[in-house]
Amino acid sequence: MNSILRNTVLTFLIASFFVITAFTSIHNGEPTKATNWKIDAAHSSVSFEITHFFTPISGKFHEYSSEIYFDPDNLTESSISVDIQVNSVDTDKKKRDGHLQSPDFFNAEKYPTMTFKSNKITSKGDNTFIAHGKLTIKDTTTDFKLPFTLLGIRDNPMRENTRVAGIKSDFTLNRTDYGVGVGDWAATAVVGDEVDVSLALELNSSKK
Template structure:
């Protein structure tokens, strides 16, 4: 009888341990951006011709695990003053209150509220994009290009993510007065993120 009771106790404890393990949520992997191999680019038309630019200074918190999207999140903060279109005069104008007003609103931010899978290595981050004093919900589709051991850093994983979306600059009052019209500068701005990420194993 004692042996049976011990066996019953062991089975009960084992089942409890297994059920507790199944209910445990592991935090999504925390990734850091390798800025030397990453970029935040944009494109907008001037009359008929696409003009490209980028933001050179940004910070991001990326917690991502394709097997744990519930706890995954992306939080990006872009420094407006780092705008770079390879033309100093134009960059200076873009920082003024005609466009971004970098002195008053120094950051562009995107904070995800949820991340969903849309296919094989395809995802969409739903969240809030804030430019100047305007915040709007957007969906940012992105592709996980791959994950592997980083041969250049021991005990480190490397991953690649590319994302692209289009926003209407007038929704965020980027371009005021004469610059609000699309006669010279197009309304639609395409934003592309190419991120190389590293994480400890």
């Protein structure tokens, strides 16, 4: 084999190797470059507010989990998945919490988890983003756009080799779109239909 042909073959093999490697890293089903973040539950909250007649009533969910891969410079491989346990609802009134978990509202025994799973994340500029995906509450799944703001990313001075980030999200849901409130409770004269939701998440990741 002459030198020109040998060099051509070698160049082809090297190029093929890099193409195959790149293709595999993108399509193996796992985010390979976006940072994997874990929620610091002690410094995070999932809260909501809804009206009862005219008065706003607030509450929160204490138990939730997530799988977050996020890099503002690599949105292609970024994704957000959040699961919220319905029976962890807390409005500071046990009787009301029990009613919310009952078949009149969330029916937590039959539908214990609310979920959001993104299929893409886009940037709106100024550290604001939209996670496009599916939101499931009870037996209803809808297309949903989850807006969020990246509050910042920095080295965590309290934990060696760890980075910390903050994310804030505020949005409004219509409970009747998801069948939360049936029978007499489907009406909005007593319990309002719009629910203001706020997510404040402190995230940690290991430095590579």
